Amino acid sequence: MTGHSIITPKAPTPEVSVNGVVIPAKAIAAETQHHPARRPEAAWQAAAEALAIREALLQAARARGVTAPPATETEPVREVEEDALIQAFVDQQVTTPDPDEESCRRYFSNNRDKLRAPDLYEPAHILLQASKEDSDGYERARLEAQTLVEHLQKRPDDFDRIARDRSDCSSASDGGRLGQVTRGQTTPAFEAAMMKLRPGEMTGEAVETPYGFHIIRLDHLVRGEVPEFELARPLVEEFLRDASWRRAVAQFVSLVVGEAKISGIEIRGATSPLVQ
Template sequence: MVNRVFRTALLSMAACGIALAAHAQTAAPTPAAADPVVARVNGEELHRSDVTRMVAQLPAQVQQMPIEMIYTAVIDQLVSGKLVAVAGYKAKLAETAEVKDEVKRAEERAVQRAFVQKEVKARITQKALDEAYQAYLKQNPPQDEVKASHILVEKEEDAKAIIAELVKGGDFAKLAKEKSKDTVAAQQGGDLGYFTKDAMVEPFANAAFAMAKGEISKEPVKTQFGFHIIKVEDKRTQPAPTLDEVKPQLEQTLSKDIVTALVDELRAGAKIETFQLDGSPMPKEEPAAAPKADEPKKQ
């Protein structure tokens, strides 16, 4: 089964040879000491980094398998690939226009990625991160949170009976463990932890956020799940995330903006001519006609 999935994946990889060549071009060199030889084919060495590159190109379902399960199949395919490549070189296929064009395009994509990575790294400065962080905090102000516990039952009369017990001094956590049909929360004495208003169904959220700290609902709160008795344990304003916590998200957003700006800069300094698929000039866009004096302008 493993070999069948693996070989199918390798056939797909063969069909995407350009992408694989581009990936190999951009892979960082690995020190020899950390990249042992895993096979030799007529004296030519294959290294652990070759295994890593091949595995990285396989479907997720194969990548998730323990390396021990697929290692033999990987080595087998690497050896086969090396033999085929050597045969192709002997046939002087590397000198053909088709292969040279393919290699050139793969190299170009690798250079594109390297250039973009270089520019992104240079432009994501600490100042840029700090400014992005402040903008993030303005766009995502801390929300109010409630920490509450609840007891959930099916019938309203059961909920009212529990409220009556609580009024007489009953222990909320004990009653939650005994009577709540929310078995997960019941194990914690009904504790739901902190939550924002939009995290709960509307009737429950409205009731909880309207209550004071330490208050227990005087009437059952009905939702699609049944009838709730709510106890508000605490209220707070959600703590703002630190820069380190949102740094990956900020870097991703900055990277997209930087790439867009970079392409705009390059376009601004370039002479660009485009043609139709047959090589003929692109049709000129006709300027929009101005509305006549007696015609209303389109909204």
């Protein structure tokens, strides 16, 4: 069989319908690929819920005469039209107020760390490239890296020269300097070692990553600062507006689903298919 795998539960499942409109078992089975779960029954439940909610929204939108812009020639017409209809229905029915001054200031005061600019690290490193697939070469690199660490602990001023002569990274030409980096821009092991250093310090042992062995020196660290409220306000407003909209949509969808007669499935969490 080619294409997406279809997960079907072992036990027979009841027919799922919304206001008398049956959702085909094949459609539910195909939808399971978008709802990974440890058990096939859980994937089937999630897929059936999603399609039942979608059908309830479509029926409610059509009953109210909601229309949506037509699909373009390059888009799968039926699915795009249905998504557009649900989106138009939600946009028509759900409105949220803009965040006021008090709400923005309260969020700013309670979430200062989230709004803080990222720390900027300026590391330099010496990389001895090695692969575990070459066990002999890997061990030689490890021993050489440790030897270099011991040498640099006695003669730290040799770091730039050794980086230029021995490092397998393109940064070698600049004495191993990597420029400014923030969290997430280096491998986890490299980052963890770098963040333990104070400016001017070097790792006391070689740091192993998928690329090989690194000797890391932290040259500079600039701690991110929390911006003034007025500078942070656009970001705060965007977050609060989005959070408010998501809550309102969830409440609206719950009302629509609550008004529908759904059989064969218990809706445990009513969420719009467009709000993921």
